[in-house]
Amino acid sequence: MDTNLTGPLLDVQDLSVSFRTDRGIVRAVDGVSFHVDAGETLAIVGESGSGKSVTALSLLRLLDAAGSIDSGRVLFDGENLLDLDARAIRSIRGDRIAMIFQEPMSSLNPVLTIGKQVAEPIRLHRGTPWQDALREAERLLDHSRIPDAPARLKDYPHQFSGGMRQRTMIAMALACRPKLIIADEPTTALDVTVQAQILALLKELTREADSALILITHDLGVVARYADRVAVMYAGRIVETANARDLYGEPRHPYTQGLMASIPGVEGSIGHRLKTIDGQPPDLARLPPGCAFAPRCERATGACREATPALEPAGNGRLAACIRL
């Protein structure tokens, strides 16, 4: 591949993922393509069940046994991660691509010390002796603003609050200075007051380490403040991608417009009813023919229910999947 130098850091092409369930095979991600440039922050936005977390897990092939990647390519530095053998993908996980998960309460191992868990990737990928890896872990924890880091190295996760655990996860993700960090709803489980701190920290440290960031969230407020570009997902497909500013200024896809309209504003919000999108997110096992959003869309016509719209240029370097644009 000759695109190594000029191509994007991560180039996901036509990724499809399905799950075996009691009700048959369900396609959770359907032909998703996007790219992330070095040092850039891409937000993937969508409701629960839109396939954003599954997409994130698929990149590092961390799906559980019920899920399988049906097609597509995940080019990282020009190398297709989906073609690598188990050993090769392991050498990338935690080293060049790191991940931060949603549940800080359950994502840390309860019987291992904080220090050991943060030091582990350094030990694994660099072969650093434990002693030195632990010293590095101490520095990373301190950098993630864990107060009194040297003393807390020997603590266990249950002695940490949710926010501190997520700081630990960030320290762990940054341990090997990865080129890409995938953060799957990193603040959803945290108190609102802590959320902003954690996101600011994540953004600051990724910028410092010159890492790219994929930020998976359902919170458009987060997107506005931290993302360079946004991909909006609905029912396993990307329906719109744009620069964050453009998307905010002028959402094009009817679903994106619906999402924007449902953000609670500050002024005059008291007494006003929050706007919502009518209907329910679709059942992935029984997707309607044509555009999956059509049943909830105010602008849908008969044609919308016939063919699935492709993601097409909609001006300003943005892409949208809607035939009504």
Next chain:
Amino acid sequence: MQAYIARRLLALVPTLLFVSLIVFVSMRLIPGDVIDLMLAQNDIATGQDRARIEAALGLDQPVYVQYFTWLGNVVTGDFGRSLWNNVPVTEQLLATMPITFELGFLALIVALTVALPIGVYSAIRQDTAGDYIARSFSLVMLAVPGFWLGTLVMVFPSVWWRWAPELEYTPFLEDPIKNIQHLIVPAILLGLSMSAVTMRMTRTMMLEVLRQDYIRTARAKGVGEALLILRHALRNGLIPVVTLIGLQAPLLIGGAVIFEQIFVVPGMGLLLLEAVFQRDYPVVSGVFLVAGASILLINLVVDLSYGWLDPKVRHQ
């Protein structure tokens, strides 16, 4: 911590009192008392002899007096003497206890070496042929009674290959190799019957642990499968398994009675069996007290080991 241990040790007292009471009463409820058995061996004995023997052994007193006399002696460390050969019970216990403990310890090692690796394997390879074979094996071990298996091992190898298990006991300090040669067969049989439940528990717990978020975190860090099991999963899965080992302690003692009889191991089990047949009340009571205390102590050690396995417990 010391306060906790002290409290737990104190809690042993009422339990053991209860055990001693049940044993004392139930032994005297079995038809045919010790005097009948003694007189049956001597045709010319008369009714007068019976009264004399009863008085000599202290059995002419009311049962509750006998119990409290015995209890008072036990508190001072005197378990009484055998009714038949007048040997102090303490002496008999000290001679047989280490043998039974050795058998139990060997059986435990066998059980864990079989159960843990197979349980882990079964969980990693869930629903494969290997998993089914392992689970079927554990079902068979659960279903087959130990005495039957023990008899098979005694009989068939000698018929087929003219080989029989060693049946002569040699003290460990005299010749460790001969000692192990004798005990290893009953230890394997006892261990295998214990391993069945432990293996299933290990499998279930590993399956549970492998689904946890922190296992996914470890994978995302690039941890390989072997390290994932050893460092990240096993210790989390082991906590309930250790509890189970404590709960199986009575099985070790019960199994010892059967296997010591079959393989002629002069341990506490054999002592107990003979004492029950001969209605040797002080010996039976002594064995049960020691066995009861051992089971309770094993469970105390199990509870203390949680602190090592689970940091949450340690910090409480």
